[in-house]
Amino acid sequence: MNKLLTQTQWNWLTSGVALGVTFLLAVLLVKPIGVSTQFVIFDGIVWNLFSNSVVQVDEGAKSGYTSANSYLAKSGGKYAENVANPFNYSFIFVIAMIGGGFLAARLQGEKTPPEQNIAPDIWRDTFGDSLWRRYAAVFLGGILVLFGARLAGGCTSGHMMSGMMQTSLSGYLFAMGAFAAAVPVALLLYKRRN
């Protein structure tokens, strides 16, 4: 048990069982895991500080809230409601994930070398040690990842893992699209090293 806490990385069998049990527990106790919606909610919270049309009380809406923005207003103002009241299950779940990552890294026996905490070896072998090149790439890549996730209506957690677990057609479509792009891009972008 202690070894499981201090290991840097579990073997694939332990990893797969732990991941499967986590997704299952979430469905049994509450609902399927999803992450990317909460990026929109966080944006909305910040945006709401600068504009008073982002969240509006609307007695006619299903959630009691609406927004001047059509995305936040969709599905009966569900997102606008969560922006107004972020102290809800889905938002706190995602914040707690950050804490889980922190705890796992703190308990880890061996520490990750600092340069690997900025860019993985695969990256540095191809693109060198420049800090700003890595930051520019992850910033632009981050824009693509979340824009894509919102267009798809979910990300790797919500669509692929939770979706395929429920045999959702959308989970299969998403996984096909994501891997069809990611594998060729990764093969083209990074040097082969064998």
Add this chain to the structure above:
Amino acid sequence: MDIILAILLGGLFGFVLQKVGAANPQQILGMLRLSDLHLMKAIFLAIGISSLTLFGLLATGMIDGAHLSVKSSYVGVIGGGIILGTGWAITGFCPGTGLVAAGAGRKDALVFILGGLLGAWLFTLSFGALADTFLFADLGGKATLAQTGSTSYPAMFGTLPGLLVAGSLALMFIAIAWLLPEHSTKVHSTRNIVDTAPKETLSSER
């Protein structure tokens, strides 16, 4: 109660993602370059185990379909998957693993999150213009392959028992997980099953 569950389950999920190596871009890029399939094996096994158990519980009536939440299928699911996949290959992060990696102390993950917040906001602003385009053309609604017992989700193989369809898929995923070689360069699939030694993640590929 909801909030306590959110903290416990979210914390567990973050912990597990870090420990399986999913928040380590080196592992993600190794998987996407098909040179280190550790994560691929773990993901297939996780989907297989959770799906088999879920449909087993649904079939025996121990839980009901109200726990499920199936997402809609439309053109943008594939298009968004392609855009996300491109960014995933560039960065080695997806939305959840980027957050976990930032918690674990990765500085590039913090920059990824800032980019992600901008990307999510750009979509929020563009939704009004995109909503009536082909991107949101229907591809089957909230369809599932296996029967879930919930009438909100039409099953594509609705004439067969849900557990049979989902169970067959799940067993296939578990078999794939078992058979895939962990590293493309050295194929020792039987070794992996008994291999419980701690792995030196960052140097294992050298």
